Amino acid sequence: MNDLHARDIVSFLEEQRNKQTLRFITCGSVDDGKSTLIGRLLFESKSIFDDQLEALESDSRQYGTQGEKTDLALLVDGLQAEREQGITIDVAYRFFATDRRRFIVADTPGHEQYTRNMATGASTAELAVILIDARKGVLTQTRRHSRIAAMMGIRHIVLAVNKMDLVGFDEAVYNGIIADYQAFAVDFGFLSTQAIPLSGLDGDNVLHRSAQTPWYSGPSLMEYLDTVDVSDTSERAAFRMPVQWVNRPNLDFRGFCGRIAEGTLHPGDAVRVLPSGVQTRVKAILAGFDAVETAHPGDAVTVTLTEEVDASRGDVLVAAAAPPEVADQFEAKLLWMVEHAMTPGRQYLMKIACKEVTATITAIKYREDVNTGAHLAAKSLGLNEIAVVNLSTGAPLVFEPYGVNRVMGGFILIDKLTFETVGAGMIDFALRRASTIHWQMLEINKSERAAQKHQASRCIWFTGLSGSGKSTIANLLEKRLHAEGKHTYVLDGENVRHGLNRDLGFTEADRVENVRRVAEVARLMADAGLIVLVSFISPYTSERRMARDLFEPGEFVEVFVDTPVEECERRDAKGLYARARQGGLENFTGIDSPYERPQAPEVHLRTPEMSPEDCVEAVLRALA
Structure with missing residues (x-):
């Protein structure tokens, strides 16, 4: 009997290993029934253990929204906040299987503020089940999720028109929703779109076709998920493998x-290491501790x-014979995922595959209207x-569209x-100028x-x-340095706005660009061997760090001129603070625009306690 059980277990595991896995997401507007539908799939596919079912019945009495019925949505809504509010907040992953396939489903949030979580779930999915409440029809969030699904590379859509029981399984309502959806989704490039009328609560057309929809001749949701062709072409592509770790246990x-991203690999294959371009051959491939002939x-x-x-x-x-491109400037689609606005010119960290570099959005080409x-x-x-943006990176990247x-081709900022x-x-692609512009050796x-x-090159940055x-x-510092025979130049914030930066205003985006331009000029002056003194408000920590990163260690000296805003107002001969407080000057730093204090400047000048001459001496001591 034990041998029989062992054979049964081995054959079961082998059968499961050979099954194809389909990863899909459910998405749509809030309260369209996503969690209930997944709970129904888990229940109908017998993927719930007895103790889970008992706990579900208990939870339904405490948190349920279906009266005396078992609330299947609670199988997915695992967070306490989700159960109390009856909504999905985080991405919930669930596994179930049929005789044909294994499934990993991501239940993604419907609320607009959690759209970024939906994008996270879509990034690894091959198919999206987009739910629409039959009573409400196509909503803004339906359009947003469809657009994000297309942007994330999903090419197969199930349009699940849910809660048909609440509209009396009306065929006209169903057909109207399908027509509305197809009208705006025609340009998304989906390879297949299967519409299915559903009632996730009662199970109509979920596992089996329902007698409530005699006018519908298509498959049930489970039948379609079991048979839809989402063939992966990555195995037929050229070999690609980002290096995650160099394993050197001994000499x-x-x-x-x-993890292999595309293609297959065999011992003896010719490969190239990018971006260096060095060519060699594969000696062996190990999966765990075992050598394999194909990966x-x-x-x-x-x-x-x-x-x-x-x-x-x-x-x-x-693959040595088919290398991808290497570039440092790109056009890309970008989904912004936080409340603080994205500002062109600001530096971010960019992670793509296993690579991390600094990146700057150099331009927004256009923003896409989510509806049209x-x-x-x-x-x-x-x-x-x-939006579609231009992106510049601090180092060349190996990429494919x-x-x-x-x-x-996918990255996060x-x-x-x-x-x-x-x-x-x-x-999307590398910008053409990235391949035509090269460093000229001097x-x-x-x-x-x-x-x-x-002298030694320096950038002394006053903020x-x-x-x-x-x-x-x-100015006083430059006079002292000049008297000592040093070669200097002062870049003053107001003076630069008369020429180089005369086209910039005082919005956050303009302030970022203002500092970026001056930092680049200061770097060139330091490269010329000068001591450059930069006097700019430069209110944002991120831009001051960006400026610092342009210089070699020890070249950049940050000087925080720390003066309380009350003292600045008292000294203000131009009356700028008074105008700002009266609403006559928008985005004035210290009044209606923030100033982020430096946390670890090389020099901290507390001007109420120090004379200008004392401040100069403090900077000179730091330089020495």
Whole structure:
């Protein structure tokens, strides 16, 4: 009997291993019945254990919204806040299986404020079940989720018209909703769209076709999920594997670990390491501790090579005969995922595959209207807005367009200060100028230019409120340095706005660009061997850090001219603070626009306690 049980278990595991797995999401507007539908699928496919069912019946009495009925939505709504409010907040993943397939379903939130969570679930899905409440029809969130699904590379849609029982299973209502949806989704490029009339609460057309819809001749939801063709073409593509870790347990072994994104790999295959371009061959492939002869997309493997090559985390092993592109400027689609607006020119961290680099959105080409798809002009992006942007990275990236390779074309943006994920994007293509612009090598370098002047290059960056004394101290410091024979130049915030930055205003986006331009000019001056003194309010920590990152260690000296706003107002001969308090000057730093105080400046000048001359001496001591 034990041998029989063992054979049964082995055969069962082998059967499960050979099943195809379909990953799909459910999405739609709030209260369209997503969690109830998934609960129905789990219940009807017998994927609920007896103890889970007992707990569900108990929870239904406490949190349920279906009266005396068992509330199947509670199988998915696991957070306490979700159960109390009857909504989905986080992405909930559930597993179930049929005789044909295994399924991983992500129940994604319907509320607009949690749209970013929906995008997270869509990023790995092959199919989307978009629910529509038959009483409400196509809503704004339906359009938003459909657009995000298309942007995330989903090509198969189930249009689940739910709660048909509440409209008397009216065929005309169903047909009207389908017509409305198809009218706006025609340009999304979906390969298949299957509409199904449902009642998730009572199970109509979920597992089996319902007698309540004799006018519907299509499959039930489960029949369709079991048979829909979402064939993956990644196995037929050229080999790609981002390096996640270099495994070096001893001097005799060096392997490159990662998950294969596309293509198959065999020992002896010719591969190239990008971005360096070094070519070699595969010596062996290890899956765990076992050598294998073939590795497929999705396999986590360790690859050893015939030659010692320089490769590290973030590099990519690729088929030698078909390498992807390498570039540092792109056009991409971007979904903004936080309430604080995206500002062109600000630096973010960008993670793509296993690579992390700094990235800047250099331009917003247009924002997409979520309802019509119209291209709208925009200077910044708000929460849940989608745009096509130009993107520049601090280092070259190995990539493929997202439509070709989701692993090597999809990325996230991270705030450099808070490490919060702020955006999700998909690369469309490299900008042509990225391949035509190259660094020109110069014979004379920065150290030689500075040595000729008998000094070290420096950028002394004065930051503080308007009226804090930045310009006064910078001028006095330049006079001292000039008297000592130093070669200097002052970049003053007001002076620069008469020329280089005369086109910029005082919005957050303009302030970011104002600092970016000046930081680049200061870098060029330091490269010329000068000591450059920058006197700018520069209110944002992120831009001051961006400026610092342009310089070599020790070259950038941040000087915080710390003057209380009351003292700045007292000194204000131009009356700017008074005008700002009366509403005559918008976006005035310290009044209706924030100033983010430096946390660790090299020099901290508390001007109420120090004379201008004392401040200059403090800066000179820091320079020495």
